[in-house]
Amino acid sequence: xxxxxxxxxxxxxxxxxxxxxxxxxxxxxxxxxxxxxxxxxxxxxxxxxxxxxxxxxxxxxxxxxxxxxxxxxxxxxxxxxxxxxxxxxxxxxxxxxxxxxxxxxxxxxxxxxxxxxxxxxxxxxxxxxxxxxxxxxxxxxxxxxxxxxxxxxxxxxxxxxxxxxxxxxxxxxxxxxxxxxxxxxxxxxxxxxxxxxxxxxxxxxxxxxxxxxxxxxxxxxxxxxxxxxxxxxxxxxxxxxxxxxxxxxxxxxxxxxxxxxxxxxxxxxxxxxxxxxxxxxxxxxxxxxxxxxxxxxxxxxxxxxxxxxxxxxxxxxxxxxxxxxxxxxxxxxxxxxxxxxxxxxxxxxxxxxxxxx
Numbered sequence: 469x470x471x472x473x474x475x476x477x478x479x480x481x482x483x484x485x486x487x488x489x490x491x492x493x494x495x496x497x498x499x500x501x502x503x504x505x506x507x508x509x510x511x512x513x514x515x516x517x518x519x520x521x522x523x524x525x526x527x528x529x530x531x532x533x534x535x536x537x538x539x540x541x542x543x544x545x546x547x548x549x550x551x552x553x554x555x556x557x558x559x560x561x562x563x564x565x566x567x568x569x570x571x572x573x574x575x576x577x578x579x580x581x582x583x584x585x586x587x588x589x590x591x592x593x594x595x596x597x598x599x600x601x602x603x604x605x606x607x608x609x610x611x612x613x614x615x616x617x618x619x620x621x622x623x624x625x626x627x628x629x630x631x632x633x634x635x636x637x638x639x640x641x642x643x644x645x646x647x648x649x650x651x652x653x654x655x656x657x658x659x660x661x662x663x664x665x666x667x668x669x670x671x672x673x674x675x676x677x678x679x680x681x682x683x684x685x686x687x688x689x690x691x692x693x694x695x696x697x698x699x700x701x702x703x704x705x706x707x708x709x710x711x712x713x714x715x716x717x718x719x720x721x722x723x724x725x726x727x728x729x730x731x732x733x734x735x736x737x738x739x740x741x742x743x744x745x746x747x748x749x750x751x752x753x754x755x756x757x758x759x760x761x762x763x764x765x766x767x768x769x770x771x772x773x774x775x776x777x778x779x780x781x782x783x784x785x786x787x788x789x790x791x792x793x794x795x796x797x798x799x800x801x802x803x804x805x806x807x808x809x810x811x812x813x814x815x816x817x818x819x820x821x822x823x824x825x
Contacts, residue, residue: 487560488553488558490510490563502534503525520545546575564592598782604806621638625825626674650686656668679799693815697818697820717742719801723803736755752789759783801820
């Protein structure tokens with residue numbers, strides 16, 4: 469698996485006409501080497517694979533990154549990296565422009581001098597868009613953990629408890645089932661706060677008659693899950709039922725459009741039009757979905773600005789339309805969907821029917 473990833477990376481470097489690349493984004497350290505530590509970097513060329521780290525991680529790196537030469541640094545990570553680059557005579561160096569800070573770039577540039585300065589900015593996330601079998605298995609497990617937490621939380625929610633208590637319960641249950649950490653800051657937005665697409669949980673108490681939107685995820689073996697469900701505490705009003713039906717219709721329509729060959733813009737546009745036709749076009753502002761994996765937000769996107777011309781089997785995207793009514797509330801429903809050879813496979817299996825608690 470790592471060998472195949474390195475092969476693709478080396479093909480990528482040849483296309484960029486780079487002698488080697490400095491990899492310092494933590495998720496890419498993991499992806500290309502198997503190493504799960506931090507404060508380290510990789511130097512990869514057509515013939516070399518170096519992992520530069522310090523004494524805290526040398527033993528771990530040797531165990532996890534068997535295809536890499538482990539280089540211990542004692543005087544500074546980028547100083548040792550520059551030393552390795554000079555020793556191998558690499559001249560055209562690629563770097564992660566979306567991950568290396570400006571200060572790190574300047575330090576490396578000054579250490580290398582004009583002959584070997586980093587000059588080719590690359591985004592290695594492009595190489596992670598199609599998931600491998602092992603990655604998909606980890607993401608399915610993360611989704612299962614999220615689903616189990618949902619079964620628990622619908623028994624836990626009741627009037628008088630706070631959004632923070634709901635978030636804590638979700639995270640505790642997921643941790644007990646094997647999640648390494650929350651995939652992101654858990655969103656719990658109840659009542660009027662449902663109009664906030666990223667309404668992080670607060671001390672607000674949940675009141676009967678309110679929608680409660682929960683957007684959360686687990687992390688399993690480094691891979692993320694992401695799901696959103698909205699429930700009603702108490703009996704839903706006719707208006708709430710109608711709004712929920714409309715969002716669910718749009719969400720299920722979006723899931724049906726996830727298939728090989730579909731473009732990110734087209735899928736987003738079709739669902740956006742569906743919501744507009746129902747009279748809520750101005751109340752759905754964010755993109756329809758995003759990919760995820762080692763990060764919670766990856767490429768490709770399902771959005772107006774998506775540059776994905778064709779979804780491919782093995783890509784994984786979310787489908788998460790919502791309607792947000794300032795001063796009133798709102799709701800969102802989200803699934804994570806694997807693009808298969810023939811369509812889309814929903815990984816988040818929790819019920820989407822309106823649940824009244």
